[in-house]
Amino acid sequence: MGDRSSNMVSALRISAxxxxxxxKSVREAAIExxxxxxxxxxxxxxxxxLQEQIASALKDGRQIVExxxxxxxxxxxxxxxxxxxxxxxxSQTLARVLQTTQPAISPxxxxxxxxxTVDGARGFLLAKLEHEKGTRAxxxxxxxxxxxxxxxxxxxxxxxxxxxxxxxxxxxLPDNVDDPLEGLVxxxxxxxxxxxxxxxxxxxxxGWKERPELATERFMDTVQxxxxxxxxxxxxxxxxxxxxxxMQSQRNSLSVAGFVDQYxxxxxxxxxxxxxxxxxxxxxITKDVSLVQGRLANVRWDTRSGTVVIATPDAVExxxxxxxxxEDGTEIRVRDEITGTTGTGRFRPGxxx
Amino acid sequence: MSESESDSxxxxxxxxxxxxxFERAREGVLVILKEILAAAGIDATLTARVKDIxxxxxKLELRTDYADPWKQITDKIGARAIVHRADAVDQIHQLIETxxxxxxxxxxxxxxxxxxxxxxxxxxxxxxxxxxxxxxIEEVPVELQIRTIAQHAWSEVSHKLLYKPQVELDDADRRxxxxxxxxxxxxxxxxxxxxxxxxxxxxxAAEAEDATDLISLVAANYSLLEENTGQRELTWRSMEAVSxxxxxxxxxxxxxTFRLWVEDNxxxxxxxxxxxxxxxxxxxxxxxxLWSQPESLALLECLExxxxxxxxxxRRHSLPDRxxxxxxxxxxxxxxxxQQ
Numbered sequence: 001m002g003d004r005s006s007n008m009v010s011a012l013r014i015s016a017x018x019x020x021x022x023x024k025s026v027r028e029a030a031i032e033x034x035x036x037x038x039x040x041x042x043x044x045x046x047x048x049x050l051q052e053q054i055a056s057a058l059k060d061g062r063q064i065v066e067x068x069x070x071x072x073x074x075x076x077x078x079x080x081x082x083x084x085x086x087x088x089x090x091s092q093t094l095a096r097v098l099q100t101t102q103p104a105i106s107p108x109x110x111x112x113x114x115x116x117t118v119d120g121a122r123g124f125l126l127a128k129l130e131h132e133k134g135t136r137a138x139x140x141x142x143x144x145x146x147x148x149x150x151x152x153x154x155x156x157x158x159x160x161x162x163x164x165x166x167x168x169x170x171x172x173l174p175d176n177v178d179d180p181l182e183g184l185v186x187x188x189x190x191x192x193x194x195x196x197x198x199x200x201x202x203x204x205x206x207g208w209k210e211r212p213e214l215a216t217e218r219f220m221d222t223v224q225x226x227x228x229x230x231x232x233x234x235x236x237x238x239x240x241x242x243x244x245x246x247m248q249s250q251r252n253s254l255s256v257a258g259f260v261d262q263y264x265x266x267x268x269x270x271x272x273x274x275x276x277x278x279x280x281x282x283x284x285i286t287k288d289v290s291l292v293q294g295r296l297a298n299v300r301w302d303t304r305s306g307t308v309v310i311a312t313p314d315a316v317e318x319x320x321x322x323x324x325x326x327e328d329g330t331e332i333r334v335r336d337e338i339t340g341t342t343g344t345g346r347f348r349p350g351x352x353x
Numbered sequence: 354m355s356e357s358e359s360d361s362x363x364x365x366x367x368x369x370x371x372x373x374x375f376e377r378a379r380e381g382v383l384v385i386l387k388e389i390l391a392a393a394g395i396d397a398t399l400t401a402r403v404k405d406i407x408x409x410x411x412k413l414e415l416r417t418d419y420a421d422p423w424k425q426i427t428d429k430i431g432a433r434a435i436v437h438r439a440d441a442v443d444q445i446h447q448l449i450e451t452x453x454x455x456x457x458x459x460x461x462x463x464x465x466x467x468x469x470x471x472x473x474x475x476x477x478x479x480x481x482x483x484x485x486x487x488x489x490i491e492e493v494p495v496e497l498q499i500r501t502i503a504q505h506a507w508s509e510v511s512h513k514l515l516y517k518p519q520v521e522l523d524d525a526d527r528r529x530x531x532x533x534x535x536x537x538x539x540x541x542x543x544x545x546x547x548x549x550x551x552x553x554x555x556x557x558a559a560e561a562e563d564a565t566d567l568i569s570l571v572a573a574n575y576s577l578l579e580e581n582t583g584q585r586e587l588t589w590r591s592m593e594a595v596s597x598x599x600x601x602x603x604x605x606x607x608x609x610t611f612r613l614w615v616e617d618n619x620x621x622x623x624x625x626x627x628x629x630x631x632x633x634x635x636x637x638x639x640x641x642x643l644w645s646q647p648e649s650l651a652l653l654e655c656l657e658x659x660x661x662x663x664x665x666x667x668r669r670h671s672l673p674d675r676x677x678x679x680x681x682x683x684x685x686x687x688x689x690x691x692q693q
Contacts, residue, residue, distance in 0.1 A: 011622075012683075044635070045634045047628070048633065051628065059687040119621050257689065261689045266665050270658070270662050273661070277686075
């Protein structure tokens, strides 16, 4: 979705779209999806709304790359681009593939297949949309002839504002159409923003673009660098604690936007987005702390005199260790009971963890 | 011009044949004017037309003093810039000269034609050449009129009343029309004075001046994409939030940054306004109101580059998130509107 560093707005446009009904799968039974026999005509308002929903959703996308032989889907995407297949024909096959690959617990819904452009560059979009429920108020006359608002129950809504019941795969046309596909996958529905395994691997035939443990290490290093560039020691401590907390949390994903909203003070947010956002992908990262585990146990302060203070995140959070700055320097105060004193080897200055 | 070309029929035929080229010239001049004014942050109403064939024929037949009518009828293509302030007239003239893409070959400054005791129409007319095209056998002249709103109003009214051929006004009525010219000068003078001193609805004067400059800046850039002017009060309220988010004393430094951002993103912006702007079907959906407002450009830039500052300012000014969210969807920065 555009080059983040160039501060681009992104214009996603749907050129053509096909919708197919996907039924609830039944174990060991061949189910045929409810296929459309033509492309779907949509009004400009519906197109505008869908484009907006998709553009918003893709901001939470995770970068994926095609794994050869994992699925037939990338081949069908290429067939459309090469004009070996029409969008309609390819989408019908894609619907059958989704119908057979989705697990029995997956609910019925729609497969949306769309030929799109993003800032004029062609792309391919596949989305599994699930039914949502809602009500609609209608002003009408009741049996006594009085005007009232009546409520109607609707269980056939799709892709409403704030919806979480969808999965999207998006592939921009590569420079060479035969190159492995790279793109984004979004699954708001999965717990902790995971991505349903069947959708990413079995259906889309893709793996993560960057190994999660490497991406996580890069996230940690980039945020750490930004924290170290803060002048206020109190803020540095606060953000250090935030970074450790985020890394230790049960969430299985990391994102610049999520970290900003959760931990960064309003006055620092835009600076964080600008500097950190330029070094990291705009997409969400799958978290794997195996390479940074050793840096998550404690918070460490190095001072100019060579003094090193190390504390557990809990001790900082509970106020046992506090950091404050004044005119004559920074004060690190430990309000605790000393239970032992030992000598240590020389610390390497500035090395945390 | 050859013997045959001086013949009215030949000139008319030539005019017809040149019509597609004139139309391209008209569009080209309009685009250049919009770009020049947008870069300078001047808010003006720009129009351009190719003279219709009836009007051209009329001029050709009625004016017997033309030795070479093809060359002497210089308003075959006419463009007009209508500005709010009288001093913008000279500013635009200067900008066109500096830019150089529209070469000026003649200037008629009506103000200089008036003596100190005379009152009359005081617009500035520039005769320029449209940008050349491959295959041109001659330069394409365009008459550009630059005038204030008041001058424009007087010109339109007086033209209809004083020169209406069917009705001959008596001296008293003619004098009544000419007396209105004095009001035009007073009107323009007062508009300039008020804009110079205009305080904002609830702000210190300096900040209000910043917001006013910002509004002109965004309106001028928006005119590159859309023709409408939006709802003024909404613009004011939104731009107060933008000004707040920018948090700077001088918007001049912002003008260049903003202009470059519009330039860099022009293709995407064009596509977005096609889908969501005032000409789109989405314009009838209330939550998309900002897409039909000039300030949407500044809001998109802020949502891209300083989203947190904008969101905080937006909420401080008690503006609803639901207006901002349809814009935010199309920037690359993810914003969680559920966060307080």
